Amino acid sequence: MNSFLDVSNVGITFRPGAPAVLRDxxxxxxxxxxxxxxxxxGCGKSTLLNIVxxxxxxxxxxVLLDGREVDEPGPDRAVVFQNHSLLxxxxxxxxxxxxxxxxxxxxxxxxxxxxWVDENLGLVRMLPHADKRPAEIxxxxxxxxxxxxxxxxxxxxxxLDEPFGALDALTRAHLQDQVMEIHHRLGTTILMITHDVDExxxxxxxxxxxTNGPMATIGEILHVDLPRPRDRLALADDAGFIAARARxxxxxxxxxxxxxxxx
Amino acid sequence: xxTTLQQTLPAAPAAPRQFLAWLGRIAYARGRDALPLIxxxxxxxxxxxxxxxxxxxxxPAPSKIWTDSRELILHPFYDxxxxxxxxxxxxxxxxxxxxxGFSLAAIVGVALGMLVGTSSVAMRGLDPIFQVxxxxxxxxxxxxxxxxxxEAQPSAIFVIFITAIWPVIINTAVGVxxxxxxxxxxxxxxxxxGAGYFLRIVLPSAAPYxxxxxxxxxxxxxxxxxxxxxxxxxxxxxxxxxxxxxxxNISDIIVALIYVGLVGFxxxxxxxxxxxxxxxxx
Numbered sequence: 001m002n003s004f005l006d007v008s009n010v011g012i013t014f015r016p017g018a019p020a021v022l023r024d025x026x027x028x029x030x031x032x033x034x035x036x037x038x039x040x041x042g043c044g045k046s047t048l049l050n051i052v053x054x055x056x057x058x059x060x061x062x063v064l065l066d067g068r069e070v071d072e073p074g075p076d077r078a079v080v081f082q083n084h085s086l087l088x089x090x091x092x093x094x095x096x097x098x099x100x101x102x103x104x105x106x107x108x109x110x111x112x113x114x115x116w117v118d119e120n121l122g123l124v125r126m127l128p129h130a131d132k133r134p135a136e137i138x139x140x141x142x143x144x145x146x147x148x149x150x151x152x153x154x155x156x157x158x159x160l161d162e163p164f165g166a167l168d169a170l171t172r173a174h175l176q177d178q179v180m181e182i183h184h185r186l187g188t189t190i191l192m193i194t195h196d197v198d199e200x201x202x203x204x205x206x207x208x209x210x211t212n213g214p215m216a217t218i219g220e221i222l223h224v225d226l227p228r229p230r231d232r233l234a235l236a237d238d239a240g241f242i243a244a245r246a247r248x249x250x251x252x253x254x255x256x257x258x259x260x261x262x263x
Numbered sequence: 264x265x266t267t268l269q270q271t272l273p274a275a276p277a278a279p280r281q282f283l284a285w286l287g288r289i290a291y292a293r294g295r296d297a298l299p300l301i302x303x304x305x306x307x308x309x310x311x312x313x314x315x316x317x318x319x320x321x322x323p324a325p326s327k328i329w330t331d332s333r334e335l336i337l338h339p340f341y342d343x344x345x346x347x348x349x350x351x352x353x354x355x356x357x358x359x360x361x362x363x364g365f366s367l368a369a370i371v372g373v374a375l376g377m378l379v380g381t382s383s384v385a386m387r388g389l390d391p392i393f394q395v396x397x398x399x400x401x402x403x404x405x406x407x408x409x410x411x412x413x414e415a416q417p418s419a420i421f422v423i424f425i426t427a428i429w430p431v432i433i434n435t436a437v438g439v440x441x442x443x444x445x446x447x448x449x450x451x452x453x454x455x456x457g458a459g460y461f462l463r464i465v466l467p468s469a470a471p472y473x474x475x476x477x478x479x480x481x482x483x484x485x486x487x488x489x490x491x492x493x494x495x496x497x498x499x500x501x502x503x504x505x506x507x508x509x510x511x512n513i514s515d516i517i518v519a520l521i522y523v524g525l526v527g528f529x530x531x532x533x534x535x536x537x538x539x540x541x542x543x544x545x
Contacts, residue, residue: 085445102453133543
């Protein structure tokens with residue numbers, strides 16, 4: 001397989017002597033692939049994403065992106081944080097501009113950077129609200145700005161950390177459609193953390209299912225062979241969709257029940 | 264608050280009659296908001312009048328304050344030379360000292376706070392000293408200042424400085440140290456480091472803390488200036504109060520206290536407004 005992103009033998013121990021949070025995580029991702037990582041809370045899926053982002057260093061193993069080892073955070077692995085992490089004192093446009101100025105300094109002129117910011121605002125349909133500050137827009141809009149900021153860095157891989165977790169169902173569906181459309185248009189490689197089975201099946205090419213922690217690792221990887229573009233309404237009755245969904249459900253709720261619930 | 268104002272104040276209509284009705288609604292809305300305060304003031308002053316309006320009373324009633332100190336109340340800016348000036352001029356002299364002392368405290372305090380907030384070595388070296396010195400009462404510094412400067416004016420300013428600086432240092436340091444992990448992560452992903460990181464992330468993130476420190480500082484300055492001026496003399500509201508006490512003008516003292524309170528309130532509001540303007544409400 002042509003592995004664009006290569007996670008090999010990654011394990012992490014936060015305190016010496018404590019059991020490893022993650023162990024032997026191996027994952028090869030092709031360029032343009034959409035990967036969902038699913039698991040119960042506490043299984044270390046966010047930690048795995050942070051290791052790929054470079055925000056946390058793995059204790060064992062390592063991550064290669066496009067042939068280069070990941071040893072620090074960088075804009076080639078832009079992160080959309082769960083709680084959007086917009087800077088509240090900047091407007092939406094300024095939030096993206098800060099990232100664009102930083103990433104494209106010396107490579108784009110000021111006018112080019114301005115246009116590039118607007119282009120990305122347009123991509124998430126936030127141009128009409130560009131000059132509002134984060135406190136003045138809804139949670140879904142904040143997350144769209146977070147996505148636009150990440151996309152504006154032209155990352156090699158886009159890392160989504162439960163990006164829709166805090167949103168209501170309607171807003172979530174709307175944003176999922178937008179992310180699918182962006183993935184289709186730009187062909188971005190995406191790694192997404194989620195705990196929503198429908199979301200994982202709808203969006204991704206492969207679903208990586210994590211066992212429960214500590215000593216969590218990849219339990220199973222499911223290929224979702226549904227044709228794109230995908231339509232949530234048509235898929236609701238699709239046999240392939242239902243089968244994939246059942247497979248993930250059985251992994252999560254039959255074979256690897258949440259230890260907190262089992263107790 | 265602005266939303267409720269917008270709701271109660273509809274846009275001015277064109278026709279004159281409607282305009283009058285509109286003015287009436289504004290007056291009604293404002294009056295309704297201010298009514299409890301007005302009632303309270305009338306009650307307090309009335310009660311005070313009843314209690315203090317006796318020949319045996321050691322403190323003057325409001326009516327007596329009005330007859331004794333009408334000139335002070337009505338002419339805040341008269342100047343008959345020397346120390347015989349209106350309250351406005353005394354307050355102005357005090358405000359100049361506070362402005363100088365507080366500005367110095369703000370500049371030095373924010374700088375030291377940033378040092379302590381960013382460097383753990385500076386933190387371990389300086390923080391214990393700050394924690395001890397900040398508990399020293401403002402006036403305890405005055406004799407030392409007089410000994411050092413050998414002059415009243417810089418000593419008073421030094422007392423303001425040393426009073427206001429601690430909350431500024433401590434709040435700035437806390438703000439700089441407590442930049443949320445989310446913002447740090449954003450900075451790391453876009454590789455914003457060094458001066459850029461400090462100016463674009465740390466400073467704006469700490470700004471609300473810094474302004475809290477400045478607000479506490481300006482309040483303390485105003486507390487300290489009155490006491491310091493009582494001791495060092497010259498033109499100033501503190502000395503005015505002390506002078507009035509020495510000439511047994513209790514009415515003048517009460518008028519001065521009300522002015523001191525109002526000015527202190529305005530100072531606090533000004534710093535708070537500056538904070539809202541700079542941090543854009545974050």
